[in-house]
Amino acid sequence: MTIVAHTHQELRDAISASKSVGFVPTMGALHAGHCSLLAEARKENELVVLSIYVNPSQFGPNEDFDSYPRTFAEDKQKAESEGVDIIFAPTTEVVYPTGFSTTVNVAGVSEELCGGSRPGHFQGVATVVARLFGMVQPHRAYFGLKDLQQCMVLSRMVRDLAMPIEMKLCPTIREVDGLAMSSRNQYLSAEEREGAPLIFRSLVAVQTAFTSGEKSVPELCKVGREALSHLDGFELEYFEIRSVPNLERLAEIPSLADSLVGAKSAVLIAGKLGNTRLIDNLLLN
Numbered sequence: 001m002t003i004v005a006h007t008h009q010e011l012r013d014a015i016s017a018s019k020s021v022g023f024v025p026t027m028g029a030l031h032a033g034h035c036s037l038l039a040e041a042r043k044e045n046e047l048v049v050l051s052i053y054v055n056p057s058q059f060g061p062n063e064d065f066d067s068y069p070r071t072f073a074e075d076k077q078k079a080e081s082e083g084v085d086i087i088f089a090p091t092t093e094v095v096y097p098t099g100f101s102t103t104v105n106v107a108g109v110s111e112e113l114c115g116g117s118r119p120g121h122f123q124g125v126a127t128v129v130a131r132l133f134g135m136v137q138p139h140r141a142y143f144g145l146k147d148l149q150q151c152m153v154l155s156r157m158v159r160d161l162a163m164p165i166e167m168k169l170c171p172t173i174r175e176v177d178g179l180a181m182s183s184r185n186q187y188l189s190a191e192e193r194e195g196a197p198l199i200f201r202s203l204v205a206v207q208t209a210f211t212s213g214e215k216s217v218p219e220l221c222k223v224g225r226e227a228l229s230h231l232d233g234f235e236l237e238y239f240e241i242r243s244v245p246n247l248e249r250l251a252e253i254p255s256l257a258d259s260l261v262g263a264k265s266a267v268l269i270a271g272k273l274g275n276t277r278l279i280d281n282l283l284l285n
C-alpha cells in the first residue's frame with residue numbers, strides 16, 4: 001500500500017528508521033522516465049519515497065509554473081504500480097515555511113548552459129533538493145541523466161556538503177522515435193511532436209561523426225546544428241559539447257585512452273519548439 005504524506009511530520013511517521021530509503025524527487029506528471037527511476041529505487045532499497053512538488057523557485061517569471069501539468073490521481077496510480085511506499089506531496093508552506101531564508105548555490109557547473117538561459121534555476125533546484133534531502137533523509141537518491149546538468153550540479157552539492165547520500169544517475173528513457181520523455185512533451189502540437197525526434201537525431205549525428213573519427217568540437221557542433229536546421233519552428237538556445245562532470249568547454253573530445261581515466265564528454269542541446277522548451281543530451285565517451 002502507498003502512503004501519501006503531506007507534512008514533514010506525516011513523512012517522518014511513515015519512514016521507519018531502520019530501513020534503507022531510496023528517494024526519487026519529481027514534479028509529477030509521471031511518465032516512463034520517472035517510472036524507470038522508481039523501478040531502480042525499488043530494486044535497491046527497503047523503502048521507496050517519491051516526492052511530487054512543482055517547485056516555484058526553479059521557474060523564471062515568464063516560464064510555465066502555472067501551466068505545468070498537475071496530475072496527482074494518475075501519478076498515485078503509477079506510483080502504486082511501481083511499488084512506491086510513500087508519496088511525499090508537500091504544499092509550499094511545508095517546503096518553504098515562513099522565515100525560510102537559505103539558498104544553495106553551486107558555483108561553476110550551474111552557471112552556463114541551462115543556468116545561462118534560466119538565471120536562478122539551479123539555485124532553485126539545489127535549494128529544494130537540499131531541503132527535501134533533509135526531510136526524507138534518504139540513503140540513495142535517483143536522478144535522470146536526461147537532465148545532465150542538474151545531475152552534475154546536485155552531485156557536486158552532495159559532495160561539497162558531505163551529504164551522506166549515494167547519487168544514482170539513471171539513463172534517459174525515450175519514446176520509440178528517440179524523443180526523450182518529458183512532462184513537457186504534452187504541450188507539443190501534433191506537427192511539433194512529429195518533428196521533435198530530430199533533436200535526438202542531431203545528437204546521434206554528432207555521435208556518429210565522433211565514432212567515425214571527428215574529434216574537433218566546432219566541427220562536431222556544425223554537424224549537429226546542420227541536422228537540426230531541418231526542424232521547422234525550432235529556436236536553438238545552445239548546442240554544445242562539454243566535459244563531464246564539470247561541463248567545461250572543450251576544443252577537442254578526449255581520446256578513448258583519456259576517457260578511460262575519467263575524461264568524459266557529452267553533447268547537450270536546449271531550445272524551444274514553438275512554445276515548448278526541450279532539452280536533451282548524449283554522452284560521447
Ligand code: AMP
Pocket residue numbers: 025026027028032033034036037142143144145146147170171172173174180181182183
Ligand atoms: P521532473 O519531474 O521533470 O523534475 O523529473 C524528475 C526526475 O525524473 C529527474 O531526475 C529527471 O531527470 C528524471 N527524468 C525526467 N525525464 C526523464 C527521462 N526521459 N528519462 C529518465 N529520467 C527522466
